[in-house]
Amino acid sequence: MESAPRKIIHIDMDAFYASVEQRDDPALRGKPVVVGSPAARGVIAAASYEARQFGVRSAMPSSTALRKCPQLIFVPHRFEVYRAVSRQIHEIFAAFTDLIEPLSLDEAYLDVTADKAGVGNATQTARQIRARILAETGLTASAGISYNKFLAKMASDQNKPNGQFVVGPGKGQAFVATLPIGRFYGVGEVTEAKMKRLKIETGEDLHRQSLEFLIHHFGRSGPWFYGIARGVDDRPVNPDRERKSSGSETTFETDLLDTARIETEIAALAEKVFAWCQKAQAYGRTATVKIKYADFEQATRRRSLAAPITDEATLRLLAQDLVRSVYPLRAGVRLLGVTVSSFASAPPSVQAALPV
Incomplete structure (x- = not known):
């Protein structure tokens, strides 16, 4: 830990989209409200x-959610409203610090080490931020306060909803030791299952592993896991x-088997993604197409160009070419997605030719 620890706050809005809907409709x-569609898919x-x-x-199929809660109330999403509230x-946040790192519409890291607002300490700063959010938006937020980002994010889950939790200097390792490995930021379902096969169930179990062991089993993620088990980030x-x-993706009501329909849907997704690229003036070199089959097996196809993709036609043709690489279809298609990555600033107007 540094001799002069940072003061980091992680703010996480409570059930953000659903809470906005409940705020706006008494x-x-x-x-029990969910944002989404009750459709079968x-x-x-x-x-x-x-x-x-x-x-x-969230991310649960609507059919599963309805089995768990038949009285569930579905409301359609209103992303333009969520974005406005996020702003x-x-x-x-900007009244308390200039160092704001958004993670999504509903969460962000804040470095309040400099104490821009003159509050006095990070714990009270988090309280004031949460109070202002409630007063100005009618919504509640939870906060984690610590000396690094990982611990702050983990702490923000401790007293949800509408609470906060502090992990002070020198207490990070002890705090992490008590947590189940599935709670760790950066440990997804696949990694959690692998860790459990290796008898790593908690932060304490993770702490007992050597750096060599973690690198052997988790590659480049090994040093990260070694550090966070000790409260280091x-x-x-x-x-x-x-x-x-x-990126953008669509799940279809019925499985697609017609390749012409699939390519039409891919073209529509490419158009939507490129519209975002134009608006953000962010152009990527890499296009990825995701195909999820009726049996939930998934395929991805990816191709990178020498220069960023700066026109919609190029992205559309590239995405359609990628999806054709899975023909003949092994099963009906339930979901399609298109993503652009490897961003760069806008290049000259000459577009790189598609690779042969």
Whole structure:
């Protein structure tokens, strides 16, 4: 740990999308609400805390959510409203620090080491931020306060909703030791399963492993896991954090078998993704197509060009060419996605030719 530790706050809005819907429609308050579609192929985008009591979670298929909670209330998403509220929240952050690293519309890291607002300490700063968010948006937020980003993010989950938790200097390793490995930021389902096969169930179990062991089993992630098991994370809050990709995907009501329809859908997704690229003036060199089959098996196809993709036609043709590489189809297609990555600033107007 540094001799002069940073003071980091992780702010996480509580059930953000669903809470906005309950705020704007009093009839939804106190009820199990989800943002999403009840269609057979629908997926939950967000769930209120009342819905979570039934085991409903974001990213869950709507059909599964309805089995868990037949009285579930579905509302369609309103992303333009969520973005507007997110901008309000970020204006509040800016009153307390210039070092803000957004992670999504509903969460961000704040470095308040410099104490821009003259509050006196990070714990009270987090309280004031949460109070202003509630007063100005009618929404609650939770906060984690610590000396690094990893611990702050883990701490923000401790007293949800509408609470905060502090992991002070010197207490990071002890705090991490008590946590189940599945709670760790950066440990997804596949890694969690692998760790459990290796008898790593908690932070304490992870701490017992040598650096060599972790590198052997987890490669480049090994040093990260070794560090966080000891409460160590040297990453600074980065206000200039760049988006690494932009994508769009669609799940279909019925499985697609017609290749012409598949290529039409891919073209529509490419158009949507490129519209974002134009608006953001962010152009990528790499196009990726995702195909999920009826049996949930997934395939991805990716190709990179020598220069960024700066016109919609190139992205559309490239994405269609990628999806053709999976023909003949091994099964019906339930989901398609298109993503652009490897961003660079806009290049000269000459577009790189598609590779042969």
